[in-house]
Amino acid sequence: MLIPLGVARCHRSCIVNLKRVKSLSNYLMTLDTGEVFSIPRGRYQSVKEQFNNLKGISCN
Numbered sequence: 001m002l003i004p005l006g007v008a009r010c011h012r013s014c015i016v017n018l019k020r021v022k023s024l025s026n027y028l029m030t031l032d033t034g035e036v037f038s039i040p041r042g043r044y045q046s047v048k049e050q051f052n053n054l055k056g057i058s059c060n
Helices: 041-055
Strands: 007-011 014-017 021-025 028-031 036-038
Touching: 007 036, 007 041, 021 041
Parallel strands: none
Antiparallel strands: 007 014, 021 028, 028 036
16 A cells, blocks of 8 residues: 555556655645646545655545
8 A cells, every 4th residue: 555655546557755856736736846747536535645644634
């Protein structure tokens, strides 16, 4: 499982270190390098929850 390592599968062929994510919105993930990745609808909620948990943001 990747969650304890701080990484998430944002797409079938892409695994991202969530510590490098600058922003996450509208099915797009922007890294601190400026790269932008699309996140499929079926995966977005899971990736968003993982990102928020890492950043300490409540999803309530």
